[in-house]
Amino acid sequence: MTPRVAPLLALAAVVLVLPRLVFDSADFALLSLAVVYAIVGLSLNVLIGYAGTISLGHQAFVGIGAFTSAYVVTELRQPFIVGVLAAAALGGAQAMILGGLALRVTGLYFALVTLSYGVFAQDTLFGIKAITGGGAGRAAPTPTGDGNFVPYYYICLAFLGLVLWLDWRMMRSKTGRALTALRQDPRVAASLGIPVKAYLLLGFAVSGVFAGIAGALFAHGNGFVVSNDFSLQLGILFVLMTVVGGLRSRTGIVVSAALTAVVPLIIREIPGLESALARPERTVPVVVLVAGLVAVGVGVLRGGRAAQVVGVAMVALSAAVLSPLHVPGVEPQLEQLPALDPSMLRLIVLPALVVMTLRTAPGGLGQQLRPVVRWVCGGRFSLDAGPGDLREVVDARA
Amino acid sequence: MPVLEADGISVRFGGVQAVRDVSVHVGEWEVVGIIGPNGAGKTTLFNVLTGFQRPNTGRVRFEGDDITGEPVHRRAALGMGRTFQNVGLVKAATVLDNLLTAQHMAVGYGAVAGIVGSSLAFERERAVRDEAARLLELLGLLPVADLVAGRLPYGLRKQVELATVLATHPKVLLLDEPTSGMGPEEAEAFGERLLALRRELGLSVLMIEHHVPLVAAVCDYVYCMNFGELLVEGKPDDVRSHPEVVRAYLGDEAA
Amino acid sequence: MTAQALVIGIITGAAYGLVALGLVLVYKSSGVLNFAQGEFGTVAVYALWLGTTHGIPYVLAVLIALGVAAVFGFVTERVVVRPLADAPRVTVLVATAGVALLAVGLELWIGQAQIRPIAPALRRQDRLRILNVYISDQRLLIILTVVVVALVLRWVFTRTFLGLAVLAASEEPTGTRLMGVRVERLSSAVWVLAALLGGVAGVLTGPLSGFGPGFLTSSALVAGFTAAVIGGFTSLPGAFLGGVVVGVIQSLATSASWLADVPGPQTAALFVLLVVILLARPQGILGRAS
Ligand SMILES: Nc1ncnc2c1ncn2[C@@H]1O[C@H](COP(=O)(O)OP(=O)(O)OP(=O)(O)O)[C@@H](O)[C@H]1O
Ligand SMILES: [Mg+2]
Numbered sequence: 001m002t003p004r005v006a007p008l009l010a011l012a013a014v015v016l017v018l019p020r021l022v023f024d025s026a027d028f029a030l031l032s033l034a035v036v037y038a039i040v041g042l043s044l045n046v047l048i049g050y051a052g053t054i055s056l057g058h059q060a061f062v063g064i065g066a067f068t069s070a071y072v073v074t075e076l077r078q079p080f081i082v083g084v085l086a087a088a089a090l091g092g093a094q095a096m097i098l099g100g101l102a103l104r105v106t107g108l109y110f111a112l113v114t115l116s117y118g119v120f121a122q123d124t125l126f127g128i129k130a131i132t133g134g135g136a137g138r139a140a141p142t143p144t145g146d147g148n149f150v151p152y153y154y155i156c157l158a159f160l161g162l163v164l165w166l167d168w169r170m171m172r173s174k175t176g177r178a179l180t181a182l183r184q185d186p187r188v189a190a191s192l193g194i195p196v197k198a199y200l201l202l203g204f205a206v207s208g209v210f211a212g213i214a215g216a217l218f219a220h221g222n223g224f225v226v227s228n229d230f231s232l233q234l235g236i237l238f239v240l241m242t243v244v245g246g247l248r249s250r251t252g253i254v255v256s257a258a259l260t261a262v263v264p265l266i267i268r269e270i271p272g273l274e275s276a277l278a279r280p281e282r283t284v285p286v287v288v289l290v291a292g293l294v295a296v297g298v299g300v301l302r303g304g305r306a307a308q309v310v311g312v313a314m315v316a317l318s319a320a321v322l323s324p325l326h327v328p329g330v331e332p333q334l335e336q337l338p339a340l341d342p343s344m345l346r347l348i349v350l351p352a353l354v355v356m357t358l359r360t361a362p363g364g365l366g367q368q369l370r371p372v373v374r375w376v377c378g379g380r381f382s383l384d385a386g387p388g389d390l391r392e393v394v395d396a397r398a
Numbered sequence: 399m400p401v402l403e404a405d406g407i408s409v410r411f412g413g414v415q416a417v418r419d420v421s422v423h424v425g426e427w428e429v430v431g432i433i434g435p436n437g438a439g440k441t442t443l444f445n446v447l448t449g450f451q452r453p454n455t456g457r458v459r460f461e462g463d464d465i466t467g468e469p470v471h472r473r474a475a476l477g478m479g480r481t482f483q484n485v486g487l488v489k490a491a492t493v494l495d496n497l498l499t500a501q502h503m504a505v506g507y508g509a510v511a512g513i514v515g516s517s518l519a520f521e522r523e524r525a526v527r528d529e530a531a532r533l534l535e536l537l538g539l540l541p542v543a544d545l546v547a548g549r550l551p552y553g554l555r556k557q558v559e560l561a562t563v564l565a566t567h568p569k570v571l572l573l574d575e576p577t578s579g580m581g582p583e584e585a586e587a588f589g590e591r592l593l594a595l596r597r598e599l600g601l602s603v604l605m606i607e608h609h610v611p612l613v614a615a616v617c618d619y620v621y622c623m624n625f626g627e628l629l630v631e632g633k634p635d636d637v638r639s640h641p642e643v644v645r646a647y648l649g650d651e652a653a
Numbered sequence: 654m655t656a657q658a659l660v661i662g663i664i665t666g667a668a669y670g671l672v673a674l675g676l677v678l679v680y681k682s683s684g685v686l687n688f689a690q691g692e693f694g695t696v697a698v699y700a701l702w703l704g705t706t707h708g709i710p711y712v713l714a715v716l717i718a719l720g721v722a723a724v725f726g727f728v729t730e731r732v733v734v735r736p737l738a739d740a741p742r743v744t745v746l747v748a749t750a751g752v753a754l755l756a757v758g759l760e761l762w763i764g765q766a767q768i769r770p771i772a773p774a775l776r777r778q779d780r781l782r783i784l785n786v787y788i789s790d791q792r793l794l795i796i797l798t799v800v801v802v803a804l805v806l807r808w809v810f811t812r813t814f815l816g817l818a819v820l821a822a823s824e825e826p827t828g829t830r831l832m833g834v835r836v837e838r839l840s841s842a843v844w845v846l847a848a849l850l851g852g853v854a855g856v857l858t859g860p861l862s863g864f865g866p867g868f869l870t871s872s873a874l875v876a877g878f879t880a881a882v883i884g885g886f887t888s889l890p891g892a893f894l895g896g897v898v899v900g901v902i903q904s905l906a907t908s909a910s911w912l913a914d915v916p917g918p919q920t921a922a923l924f925v926l927l928v929v930i931l932l933a934r935p936q937g938i939l940g941r942a943s
Binding site for chain 3: 054056101104105108109111112113115116117119120122123124127128129134231232233236237239240243306337338340341344345346347348350351352354355358359362
């Protein structure tokens with residue numbers, strides 16, 4: 001079966017043309033960030049999805065790319081593209097060093113190493129004044145001119161296309177098969193002649209290269225990089241968006257990462273949502289009401305008494321608050337709640353989604369999208385690289 | 399010259415002496431069997447031969463070269479192909495993909511060339527696919543080519559595993575209980591297929607096997623292990639009737 | 654000089670030990686690395702802050718804060734951990750990281766992105782002075798608490814039915830269930846206990862230098878994990894000792910003149926320490942090889 005041309009053209013239009021029609025040029029900063037996040041997600045996917053190790057320090061991978069490119073462009077006065085290439089190279093190199101550790105330290109302990117590495121990078125590596133400007137940060141001019149994000153968005157898209165191409169080719173070549181084999185059973189892989197350690201390192205390198213590119217694009221989209229951009233929170237956010245997207249599903253990861261980045265835009269585009277967030281004293285009871293109803297429903301379906309009791313209490317309380325009745329003690333407290341910043345919302349929504357994903361659909365968004373993708377691509381080049389869940393991660397090598 | 403040869407191999411796991419001073423050798427074109435009750439150390443010996451387990455003492459030689467310190471994948475490259483007692487497959491991949499994976503050493507392009515998608519890589523991939531199809535055809539596995547390997551019935555999984563090992567172009571096959579889970583007739587058929595493969599591909603075989611009739615039918619030479627030591631070795635019929643072997647097996651069954 | 658660093662290290666290390674105890678407790682009983690342990694504590698400090706700013710007496714506010722932490726732990730176990738009981742441990746790890754991020758989001762909302770001061774339980778700063786280092790009463794309280802908690806937990810795990818049942822359940826869930834123990838209840842109990850420990854850590858250390866969103870995660874989670882690794886991840890007194898080791902090494906790194914030009918010497922020391930330990934002795938210093 002050949003790919004269906006019409007849907008593919010429609011997809012291209014959505015990505016290439018639609019933003020021009022819907023969004024202001026100022027919004028393209030966030031759209032560029034969406035593309036950057038998509039690349040970060042693909043980078044994490046190489047490690048978690050393909051190589052079967054975990055990284056909770058991916059913000060460091062990205063940050064190293066960001067500072068490298070900023071340094072090369074502002075300090076060494078090289079063009080933007082040289083900055084990106086340097087970021088990719090250094091990103092790959094540092095990832096291989098970490099990969100060297102992964103050869104010795106496996107399983108959950110390696111997760112701890114990456115956690116510590118991320119924090120170490122933020123505090124120590126990104127504090128080296130000569131390169132990163134210390135706490136003050138470093139300028140990273142946008143190649144398309146200050147504040148001119150529309151063309152920059154297309155540059156980012158081009159890099160996303162490159163990363164997708166490399167990822168696709170990798171998984172369709174011997175490297176992809178080697179990674180799959182070593183993830184699932186390193187003993188079988190080795191006995192088929194695959195040098196397991198070398199390919200694990202290669203996986204790290206590829207992931208680092210992708211992350212380095214993402215970091216450079218992040219830096220120049222921001223105009224400025226400071227070490228505080230790369231906190232542990234960001235690292236966790238990266239892992240969550242990748243898992244929600246669905247490991248080994250390129251489509252799911254790109255969509256999930258992009259959506260994570262553009263949460264503020266989505267909120268703005270949904271009528272009434274922004275003002276609802278600004279008035280939490282009305283919104284919170286509504287959310288509690290809905291959550292309570294869900295809890296009651298789940299409790300009834302699964303026979304959980306505790307869920308029913310808690311649900312009924314939530315419904316009753318929030319109904320009382322919403323009604324003209326006055327609930328002493330609760331309403332004045334609600335009045336004092338600060339407005340909910342749209343960008344904070346992703347810290348709340350994404351974890352909720354991740355728990356849902358892990359509990360009910362380990363394949364993530366990618367699994368939901370798979371029939372559509374298969375229909376569009378006609379199975380000729382699948383956009384995905386196999387079914388995704390966390391099952392084989394780390395434990396396989398622990 | 400023997401193809402594969404092990405000299406005075408010993409392996410200790412903490413307090414357990416899994417293998418003690420065992421020597422085996424497999425000549426060109428030979429089919430050699432290893433028998434012995436459960437826990438005798440047969441699989442451990444295989445692990446030493448294939449490089450998964452470093453022996454405490456002893457040396458392993460392949461075609462005369464000392465390979466005792468070589469890693470597993472290097473031995474595979476030299477021509478050692480191995481199956482696993484619990485079936486070694488990439489379980490989530492399709493049968494076809496397993497065969498592609500197994501041709502890792504033969505693809506003939508570099509990892510980077512594959513990632514950037516060089517035209518050589520595209521070309522070679524096509525050749526690798528053809529070879530996989532040829533092997534599947536040879537072993538009658540073409541109908542299951544697109545099924546996920548881990549979901550096949552046990553017997554089929556073992557056949558697919560054998561196909562993947564053959565795809566690495568081995569000179570010597572090490573089979574760990576290839577007929578487990580098979581009935582006597584299937585085992586006999588397997589023996590015939592093994593002899594045919596040896597003829598066609600010029601293989602030497604070392605196999606751990608519990609089916610005594612099969613061992614008697616196909617093996618040129620047999621080693622019997624018990625409690626980590628070599629009990630008896632010799633022609634199948636001699637080993638089979640050896641009083642020590644009978645005692646080891648009966649003792650094992652009585653226990 | 655070194656002796657001084659030692660004193661400072663022990664003081665700060667005690668707080669790490671408190672976090673490590675919670676981590677070890679959960680790991681011992683379910684094999685899970687709990688990335689939400691720090692946030693159990695941060696949530697408690699926020700509750701304490703809300704309580705005291707609303708005029709609730711300090712002691713009562715502390716109790717409420719611990720209650721909030723306990724509820725958080727209970728809900729985490731019920732909604733996140735228990736449904737994933739059969740999932741790989743790394744899945745649960747990712748889920749707990751999600752819980753931590755959720756807590757940070759809520760804290761950011763309730764308290765905004767600000768570092769806030771909060772009153773300590775004990776105010777006196779200069780009662781005790783060792784080697785020119787003043788040790789505030791709050792610090793003494795922390796040290797005392799961590800020692801007591803470690804010993805009590807050790808007693809629970811070696812002498813009481815609850816502790817032995819938890820250990821048995823972690824090794825042989827089916828067998829333990831057959832013996833009439835309700836394994837699910839045990840899991841709840843462990844997580845509530847861990848959350849309480851986190852809450853204690855938060856309530857005690859929050860006042861030391863103020864708190865903000867995710868404060869205990871950023872100030873003590875990595876150190877706590879490192880301390881737990883040093884303790885072999887199963888030894889409760891080991892977790893406390895590990896905390897002290899981490900604290901001492903960090904304070905040595907901060908005061909070492911040859912590290913004066915290294916930014917973030919504490920974090921760097923932590924990373925190097927973790928890597929060296931895992932390379933040299935993967936089972937930890939006090940842990941037994943499994
Ligand atoms: N990695 C290991 N660590 C500790 N002991 C081991 C290990 N591998 C094997 N053993 C022990 O070594 C002995 C030999 O085991 P081995 O698997 O080689 O036996 P076997 O002959 O293959 O038995 P079977 O017929 O059951 O496959 C057994 O007592 C086993 O428990
Ligand atoms: Mg065996």
